[in-house]
Amino acid sequence: MRKLLILSFLLCFYSKSFSQIAFEKGYLINESDHRIECEIKNLDWKKNPTQFEYKLPSSQEIKIGNLESVKEFGINGLLKYIKATVELDESSSSLNAMSKDMNPSFQSKEVFLNVLVEGKATLYSYENQVVKRYFYSISGADPKQLIYKKYKVNERVGENNQFRNQLTFDLSCVSINSPMELEYTQSGLGKYFIEYNQCSNSQYETFKKRESNLFHLSVRPGISFNSLKIENSQSSYGEIDFGESMDFRLGLEAEFILPHDKNRWGVIVEPTYRYYKSEENITTVNTNEDYLVSIEYTSIELPIGFRHYFLLNERSKLFINLSYVIEFGSGSLIEFERFDGAQPTPLETHSAGNFAMGAGFKYLDKLNFELRAHTNRDVLGTYNNWSSQYQSFNFIIGYSLF
The missing domain is CATH 2.40.160.20 (Porin)
Incomplete structure (x- = not known):
């Protein structure tokens, strides 16, 4: 009897709560460059989405936004994604599938990029089931990948850290440290882009998840x-x-x-x-x-x-x-x-x-x-x-x- 009660309890919780999750105030920009205020279902994406669910303020109907219909979408002050066609290297970092070629293998791909720091210098991230890559743009130019690749060298693993040279040539400023020791991580790159925008007297905005106790x-x-x-x-x-x-x-x-x-x-x-x-x-x-x-x-x-x-x-x-x-x-x-x-x-x-x-x-x-x-x-x-x-x-x- 008690097991039946707790099963009913679980089903009641699930059915009541599932429909109430995660629609937050945001916006989207469609292919006609029209900005639409809406509520977006925030799934706290770990991998970059290819589509998302949203509702218009005057309706409970759930609509789908995707790469075919949306140029940009965001949740106010929390996250922002832009559509871009980029040259993406998806070389695996898994030892079993790792290439012996140190050079990136680029393929053109249309994706939603996650905006991390936006200013004169903008930092983006992209993650799928295989790779996590970072991109950058300067003064609104098209995003380019910050190049980092692991590759096999005999029985060892080598690293192509070309992203450090990219930052040295494109984002150098007198008051910030050299990027030659910088790691290919969100925290390290994010800090560098913030310092560059500050050094350039550029207004900037950061987007990050709400902090919570883990x-x-x-x-x-x-x-x-x-x-x-x-x-x-x-x-x-x-x-x-x-x-x-x-x-x-x-x-x-x-x-x-x-x-x-x-x-x-x-x-x-x-x-x-x-x-x-x-x-x-x-x-x-x-x-x-x-x-x-x-x-x-x-x-x-x-x-x-x-x-x-x-x-x-x-x-x-x-x-x-x-x-x-x-x-x-x-x-x-x-x-x-x-x-x-x-x-x-x-x-x-x-x-x-x-x-x-x-x-x-x-x-x-x-x-x-x-x-x-x-x-x-x-x-x-x-x-x-x-x-x-x-x-x-x-x-x-x-x-x-x-």
Whole structure:
């Protein structure tokens, strides 16, 4: 029943949030040089797009902009793409596919270039499944690739750093350092272009993603509804159902946000203390002997998994996660006490892994609530004749320390 509830919870979250994601105020310039104010679906592209979705202010109809119909589009102050036909070198940097030729192999290609720094000297980036390249233009000229290529030299890897010479000849200024030690990275090139525009007394604008914290540490107390059944098909004990108990759990979650797709994916690790205590009176099947069977089960769990967010607005978001749970330091005992005082050998629980699925709500990246269900865990897996079903359903409240 609880698994059905959490599945319904997930489906409700997904259907409600999917349609509300990421349309932001922006603009596009069409092939007739007409600027159109619109709302653009911001997918926080890691690879340069070939098309995008947008809506006009007076309509909810989703339209498609692409290389055939749009010269430029952007989200105000955040990102900007321009259409350009460029000479692009797509030589692979993978060792298995690397060329022995140090010279770039250019092919003409029409693309949307991502504007990083715009001024007298403008810096662009382009990334697809194979390469990441940077381009530049001066005073509105056509963009040219900043040339960088890895190539094989016998058993070594060489580097063609011609981009440094390009910058030396085309973008030199007395008050900035020589680019001859510059790395082919967005941060290094971006800084150089900013310094050049400043040195040239040129107005410039930078476009970059909103900065956000990519690591969160949260304290996560909660309530667990735990149940345990054990069974020995070869003995007179039969099935013993300890029933359900409401217990306390405490976790400390580390979340590492992946820096793309609008920070909607994360890796989570949550060491958790778990406690379960119960007892049951039973009568054996064949001998009609009365026993008190008790368990006091403690463990440290380590769920490791992935989380996906569904953005509702700037303040709140929904999430789902799936984790594999590693258990440490179980070693608890299931004890049998006959009513005449005799005590048969107890059963010792052993560490076992299982999966956990959860769904929740986060507010201001600080406060979060989660419902989480665990799959069955066999804590008596080392015994030949005994089997067990330990189940847990959790309500968790979390608070992010940072």
